[in-house]
Amino acid sequence: MLKINRRKFIILTAASAVTTSAVGWAIAQNKKTPFNSQTSSKLHKSANGLLELDLEASLNSLNLGGKQAYLLSYNGQVPAPRLEAKPGDTVRIRFTNNLSQPTNLHYHGLHVSPAGNADNPLLNIPPKERLIYEFTIPKNHPSGTFWYHPHHHGMVAEQVFGGLAGLLIIRGELDEIPEIKAAKEEFLVLQDFGLDGNGNIQPPNHMTMMMGREGQILTVNGQINPNLSIAKGGLLRLRIVNASPSRFYRLALENHPFYLIATDGGGLDTPVELKELLLSPGERAEVLVRGEREPSQYRLWNLPYDRGGMGMMGDGMGMMGGGMGMMGNSSQRNPQVLVTVTYQGSVSRLPLPQKLIPVETLPEPKAVRGFELSMDM
Incomplete structure (x- = not known):
């Protein structure tokens, strides 16, 4: 088993x-x-x-x-x-x-x-x-x-x-917090596409039907490596959705941390500092970026991510070899640039918000249920 x-x-x-x-x-x-x-x-x-x-x-x-x-x-x-x-x-x-x-x-x-x-x-x-x-x-x-x-x-x-x-x-309510309201707001729709030589979407083969397709062309808002701007001293609010059906996005902005303010479940109570942000298919997140570095251009990277594989041969090679596993790893082996962020202009330094949305504490459970998952083959 x-x-x-x-x-x-x-x-x-x-x-x-x-x-x-x-x-x-x-x-x-x-x-x-x-x-x-x-x-x-x-x-x-x-x-x-x-x-x-x-x-x-x-x-x-x-x-x-x-x-x-x-x-x-x-x-x-x-x-x-x-x-x-x-x-x-x-x-x-x-x-x-x-x-x-x-x-x-x-x-x-x-x-x-x-x-x-x-x-x-x-x-x-x-x-x-x-x-x-x-x-x-x-x-x-x-x-x-x-x-x-x-x-x-x-x-x-x-x-x-x-x-x-x-x-x-x-x-x-999240939009009305003064610091967030003062931030520059950008929307990022992440999509990947796989095209054949005629520009048509590639049909799936048996392996990609099992693994989930990942396209070789990564786009943000329908563009390849578009430009965004941030002011020195300012805040940039990124509202991101992973609209790819199978690809996981492991995001990192060069020399800038993210400050997570909202997820699929809504606003957080305080910003959370992150070096990387992982988005699974369909997942959304909102982050703030501070314009606190030397004015220049900085790259928003999609870093390689192993989607995991259950392996069928006991040696890590999986069904098809090369570490693909049953579900298959990502086809991406190197970091890819999604967006270029450029410093433009300057503003009086905007602080991060200290408090966001109150999050109710979950009540103590009144019942406990156990599940045993099995994949007999």
Whole structure:
């Protein structure tokens, strides 16, 4: 019997949750519409308690690192338009599926109903069909960084790897803290893509279906190594989402620590200093960066990360050799630059916030349950 510990189980489930299905790769059959990849994602904000927009899923062509690529997109944008709302707002999305596959929408991390036409992963929207999504964000909903993407069973990884992903921001108490409000805010959507010689998304093989695909092209906001700026003495607030279906991002900013202020679960009570930030697929985080170094250019690195492998041969070589293991390690062997941060200008020194959001202490458990996990083979 092959035993698995908690760490390996988490890695396995995180990867398998977004592993591509055996459904035939039908994306190339979609209509290809050109658009400008350098156009920043459009922002849709709620007004008078309503966030309302039209959203279309389709296949489009764009320039990706000097190469013509055919990616899936919402409203012709990779990443998709950014949505912003507040607790108590109603969200109404008139969705059109112009893919050749069925799809739907999921609002990752939102505390809203999974029933009806709200955040229902069981909805099936066939090609050329439309559906109006509508739900109300609870008045006590925490602020935070969330995202939306397809969640049609059997096609999630395929469509997310194709490019379908966008930010969904809930504004609230964290945004009103003076030091955070004074910080320069940037949004980073991390996506990787694998293209064939014609610029189409590479179909998965049997090994990548088991391991989870990692694309050789790493992008931030649809660009390769874009530039961000920070003022000397200032604060930079980075709101980051890992929108890659299988890749883990191990982030480090050259000569700068991160100050973690929020995670998937919302704001922290105090900033936490980190040298590195690890984001698994679908994970979000918010960090502050202080402009306290010599004015220059600094690189935001994605460091190599071993996704783990259970190994099948007892010698660390795994099923395919080379240390791949059953699930496979990352294909990345060297650090890769994601973003270049450049000092521009100066401001009076902004301090870090001392207090953030009160976090309630979890109550003592009233019941204890035990689980034994087994993977007999």
